[in-house]
Amino acid sequence: MGLISLSIIVNYSVGNLIFRFNTRGDNVSSYRFLIFGLLFNLTLLSYYKYSLFFVSIANDVFVAEWNLYNVILPIGISFFTLQQIAYLVDVRKNKTSEHNLLQYSLFVVFFPQLIAGPIVHHKQMLPQFLNVETFQPALKNIAIGMSIFIIGLFKKVVLADNLAVNVTPVFNMAEAGSVLSFFQAWTATLAYSLQLYFDFSGYSDMAIGLARIFGIVLPLNFYSPYKATSIIEFWKRWHMTLSRFLRDYVYIPLGGNKKGKTRRHINIMLTMLIGGLWHGAAWTFVAWGALHGFYIIINHLWRIVRGSPDSGWWSVLVSRVFTFILISLAWVLFRAESFDAAIEVYRGLVNISSIFNDKVVGHNNLMAFYFGYYVDIENIKLLLLLVGGVFLLWTLPSTHDIFSKYNHNKIGDDKVEIRKSKQGTFFDNLLCWEPTLLWAVFIAALFIVSFMSLTEVSEFLYFQF
DSSP states (O other): OHHHHHHHHHHHHHHHHHHHHHHHTOHHHHHHHHHHHHHHHHHHHIIIIIHHHHHHHHHHHHTOOOOOOSOOOOTTHHHHHHHHHHHHHHHHTTSSOOOOHHHHHHHHHOHHHHTTOOOOOHHHHHHHHHOGGGGSOOHHHHHHHHHHHHHHHHIIIIIIHHHGGGTHHHHHHHHTTOOOOHHHHHHHHHHHHHHHHHHHHHHHHHHHHHHHHTTOOOOOOOSOGGGOSSHHHHHHHSSHHHHHHHIIIIITTTTTTTTOHHHHHHHHHHHHHHHHHHHOSSHHHHHHHHHHHHHHHHHHHHHHHHOSOOOSHHHHHHHHHHHHHHHHHHHHHHHOSSHHHHHHHHHHHTOGGGGOBOOOTTOTTEEEETTTEEEEHHHHHHHHHHHHHHHHHHHSOOHHHHTGGGTOOOSTTHHHHHHHHOOOOHHHHHTOOOSSHHHHHHHHHHHHHHHHTTTSOOOOGGGGO
C-alpha cells in the first residue's frame, strides 16, 4: 500500500509540473521532469523486479557471493508502472490534461485492472470517471458485465487450471534433467500454449466484465490470437494493450521504421528484448523476446519477398498452423525455469524413437504399429485432444465477437485493428450474446461448472510477470 501510494503521489506531482511547464512553453523544464519521472518509475521497477537478477549477473561476472534479502515483488507493479509512465509521456505530448489527486488515484488503483491489466491510459479512463451517467446503475451493463466475467472465470478455472496438470509435471521433469518422450514434450508444449491463453485472456475478460458492471469500458486485450496467420498479426491480437504500449512508447521513440530497414530491424529487436525482460527477470524471458524479435523481422522480410498474403482457405490454414507452432515453440522458453529445462523439452519434441515401445505384458493401452512395435493409445488420445482444442479455438468466436452487438470495447484503436484482422465464421453470428432466457441459462451453467471447479488454490500465471 505504501509503495503504490508513493508512486501515485510522485507521478501525479511530476505530471502536474510537466503540464504547467508545457502551458508556459518551457519545453526544457517539462522534458527534465519527464526524465525524472521515468527514472523514478524505472528505479522502483528495477529494484523490486530486477535487483536479484542484476546481483546474480554481477556474481557471475565478478565471481562474488553478494546477496539481497527481503526483496519481494509487489503484485501489479509491472502494470501500474507502465500505466504511469504512459501518463507522464502523454502529459508531455499534451495528450491528456491536469486533474486532481483523487481522480488520478482512481485511474491508477481502479481494482478490476490493477493487478494484471489491461494497461489503460489516463485519456481513456478520466472521461468515463467524470461522466455522471457512468455511475448510475444500468441493468444492461450489469447483465453484460456479469456474463463477460463468468466466461472469463470459466476459461480460467475450468480450462486453464485443468490444462496445468499436463504442463507442470513435465516441465518439472525437464528442470530435473529427465529425458522427455515425444508425447510428453508435445503435450506439455501444446497444453501450456492453451493454458497461458485461457489463463490470461480469462483474467482480462473478468477485468473487463467487472469494470462493465460499474459502467466502465476497458480496452480489449485479446482477440483470438491463435487465429493469427503471421507473427505480426499475432502481436496485434495477443496482449493488445502491451503491444500498443511497446509500439507507442518504445518502438516509435527509438525511430520506428523512419530511419531505414536496418534501423527498423534493430528497433524491432530492441523492443522485443525489452518486452521479454518486462515479463520476468531471467535470461529465458530475454531469449523469448529475442526469438519473437527474430520472428517479426523474418516476417517483414518474407512480406517483401512474397507481397500480400494469399487469402485462400488453404493458405490461411497452413499459415495459421505454422504460426501457432512457432509461437508454441517460443512459449517453451517462456515457461521453462532455465535454459537446461528448455533444452530438455526441445529434445523431447524431436525424440521420435520414444514413440515406439516394446510390448509390455499386461499393458492394455498399446496399439500394434508395424513389425511388432507399439504405441501408447492414451498418449495419442491426449495429443489429439489438445490439437482438437486448438482447432476449436480457430472456429469459435472470441468474447469480443460474442458481445459485439453491445460494443463493450470502444477505446483507442482497438476497433480499427479488429476490422483489419477479423475473419468472421458461421459461429460469430450464431453465438452472439442477447439478453434472453436461453443465454441466461447458458451463462448460469458456466458459472455453476466454474464454481464447482473452485476446489483448489490456483494462481493466475500473469500475476508473476
